[in-house]
Amino acid sequence: MQEAAFANNAEWLKGAGNASDVVMSSRVRLARNIAGFPFTPQASRVDRAQILEACKTRILNMQTQSPTRFMWIDLHKVQREDRDLLVERQLMSRQHARGKLSDGQGGLDEPRGVAVLIPDERVSIMVNEEDHIRLQTMKSGLALGSCLSEANTYDDLIENGLDYAYHPRFGYLTACPTNVGTGLRLSVMLHLPGLKMSGELEKVRRAARDMGLAVRGFYGEGSESPGEFFQISNQTTLGKSDEMLLREMEQDIIPKIVGYERAARQNMLANRREILEDQAWRALGTLRYARSMKTEEAMELLSMTRFGVLSGLIPDIAIDQIHTLLLATQPMHLQRTLGQALTQQQRRTARADLIRKKLAPPENESPVARDA
Amino acid sequence: MLCECGKHEATIHEVIITSDKRKVERHLCEFCAREQGVSADPYIPIDQLISATNYIMGQALTQPADADAKGDQGMEPAHAKKSAPSAPSPKSPTSCVGCGLSFAHFKKHGLLGCPACYQTFCDRLGPMIERAHEGGCNHVGKVPKRALQSCKARGDQSQIETLLGDIRQREERLETLRQRLAKSISDEEYEKAAMLRDELTRLTTLASVQVEPRPMGESIESQQSS
Numbered sequence: 279m280q281e282a283a284f285a286n287n288a289e290w291l292k293g294a295g296n297a298s299d300v301v302m303s304s305r306v307r308l309a310r311n312i313a314g315f316p317f318t319p320q321a322s323r324v325d326r327a328q329i330l331e332a333c334k335t336r337i338l339n340m341q342t343q344s345p346t347r348f349m350w351i352d353l354h355k356v357q358r359e360d361r362d363l364l365v366e367r368q369l370m371s372r373q374h375a376r377g378k379l380s381d382g383q384g385g386l387d388e389p390r391g392v393a394v395l396i397p398d399e400r401v402s403i404m405v406n407e408e409d410h411i412r413l414q415t416m417k418s419g420l421a422l423g424s425c426l427s428e429a430n431t432y433d434d435l436i437e438n439g440l441d442y443a444y445h446p447r448f449g450y451l452t453a454c455p456t457n458v459g460t461g462l463r464l465s466v467m468l469h470l471p472g473l474k475m476s477g478e479l480e481k482v483r484r485a486a487r488d489m490g491l492a493v494r495g496f497y498g499e500g501s502e503s504p505g506e507f508f509q510i511s512n513q514t515t516l517g518k519s520d521e522m523l524l525r526e527m528e529q530d531i532i533p534k535i536v537g538y539e540r541a542a543r544q545n546m547l548a549n550r551r552e553i554l555e556d557q558a559w560r561a562l563g564t565l566r567y568a569r570s571m572k573t574e575e576a577m578e579l580l581s582m583t584r585f586g587v588l589s590g591l592i593p594d595i596a597i598d599q600i601h602t603l604l605l606a607t608q609p610m611h612l613q614r615t616l617g618q619a620l621t622q623q624q625r626r627t628a629r630a631d632l633i634r635k636k637l638a639p640p641e642n643e644s645p646v647a648r649d650a
Numbered sequence: 651m652l653c654e655c656g657k658h659e660a661t662i663h664e665v666i667i668t669s670d671k672r673k674v675e676r677h678l679c680e681f682c683a684r685e686q687g688v689s690a691d692p693y694i695p696i697d698q699l700i701s702a703t704n705y706i707m708g709q710a711l712t713q714p715a716d717a718d719a720k721g722d723q724g725m726e727p728a729h730a731k732k733s734a735p736s737a738p739s740p741k742s743p744t745s746c747v748g749c750g751l752s753f754a755h756f757k758k759h760g761l762l763g764c765p766a767c768y769q770t771f772c773d774r775l776g777p778m779i780e781r782a783h784e785g786g787c788n789h790v791g792k793v794p795k796r797a798l799q800s801c802k803a804r805g806d807q808s809q810i811e812t813l814l815g816d817i818r819q820r821e822e823r824l825e826t827l828r829q830r831l832a833k834s835i836s837d838e839e840y841e842k843a844a845m846l847r848d849e850l851t852r853l854t855t856l857a858s859v860q861v862e863p864r865p866m867g868e869s870i871e872s873q874q875s876s
């Protein structure tokens with residue numbers, strides 16, 4: 279079982295699927311609360327413990343398609359390292375790891391948990407985050423429709439055993455009124471090096487904001503965007519059905535941004551091919567030979583290499599290899615893989631070591647051979 | 651560090667926590683790792699990264715996922731234990747009848763206290779919610795499936811109304827949708843119109859509400875093809 283699981287990358291890292299040259303992954307999140315209890319920020323410790331127990335029992339009893347299973351983690355009982363791993367893995371929010379709610383309440387020992395669908399990690403369920411239940415599904419490429427359909431399946435399964443807080447006018451009730459209604463957030467992780475290099479990124483970001491979309495960094499709210507990775511998601515959740523929101527994002531907004539990015543890439547390749555080729559190979563060169571590397575630098579260089587591979591400038595590197603490195607070089611993943619705590623400098627050395635080994639040039643590749 | 655074979659540098663470091671909580675470490679080179687079925691891939695599944703004592707697994711069953719819908723008793727409805735959201739007070743209340751949260755606290759932190767807050771602060775929340783959702787003020791879309799099915803099966807009209815609203819509210823909502831549908835047709839936004847028509851049909855059939863959608867939705871295809 280353990281060996282078999284090694285062969286399965288997390289679904290969202292596969293680099294496959296529709297428009298995967300630009301859309302790295304799609305994610306759907308549903309916010310739900312259990313009727314009869316205060317929302318998490320206002321709930322007492324006893325309430326939270328009861329909510330946690332009810333959700334945990336429900337989730338662990340749900341029948342999943344074999345061989346998938348839910349893995350449950352009581353976050354208030356585990357060490358920081360495990361919580362950080364789950365955040366780096368995009369399976370839960372930083373806020374949930376800290377146990378702090380946006381009004382400053384809470385702390386590490388607040389009863390809260392997360393369930394992850396094993397082995398491909400395409401579903402995770404946070405319990406006692408800002409809402410009692412935050413269910414997310416995540417897949418490679420532009421796959422919001424299939425993410426939504428799977429999220430709805432698990433949502434219905436949870437609702438089979440728990441009563442949701444629901445109001446005929448406001449829909450699914452949530453702690454923050456900005457999520458009320460469908461409680462649905464559709465997000466895509468976009469890789470936009472073409473728009474960044476052509477200087478059009480700001481224009482697209484502004485246009486996205488004008489359309490009522492949120493633009494965030496790699497790790498969601500408040501995070502920066504090293505390596506031109508951006509998350510774009512809807513903000514409106516009331517007055518439009520799940521299908522309308524889906525159609526807007528998947529058939530209208532995202533294909534447009536994908537089109538702009540592809541046009542920018544083609545344009546740059548047509549006019550500045552030598553410069554881009556040089557930049558892409560310099561990025562790969564640094565990855566292949568550096569002895570110390572910060573997380574942000576690794577992400578930026580991997581981003582440039584990803585662009586080089588997709589543009590046909592760099593051969594023999596698979597996209598999922600780059601995606602896996604984006605994750606494996608995150609601080610806690612590095613330490614857990616090596617099985618020991620590392621200082622900041624040791625992490626930088628270990629990160630460079632790992633990348634060097636994984637991206638080592640094929641034995642027959644030499645600059646001379648390329649020039650010839 | 652050298653691999654167990656003593657020939658190459660160990661690059662794969664595996665830590666296994668056994669069932670009796672012993673920690674077993676292995677340091678292998680890529681060749682030995684491959685031979686022994688240990689992946690040289692830097693990707694490791696999350697259940698092998700999280701300390702083994704820190705999680706529990708659910709059960710994988712062979713039945714399809716939707717089989718769960720049948721025969722599941724579920725937990726005691728939470729609101730059976732606690733008071734259900736109360737009706738709104740005629741005056742504009744300053745704190746929620748359900749959880750005691752003040753409207754001032756909500757304005758400061760942006761978070762409501764409990765489901766009843768929506769009813770309690772309905773008058774003041776309504777316009778704020780409408781602004782936040784680009785004018786959206788009524789929910790359109792999914793309704794809790796099992797809750798609706800079970801009140802329909804019991805013929806529990808009052809429970810149906812807590813989910814879908816009373817007949818007047820439902821008619822109001824249908825009317826809003828009809829207006830949006832008419833507008834999208836006149837704006838020649840046919841895809842949007844088709845979705846609104848579907849929503850209208852769905853909403854009409856959700857409960858046994860005897861309000862038929864007006865035939866204007868049916869003209870979408872004919873207008874599209876014209």
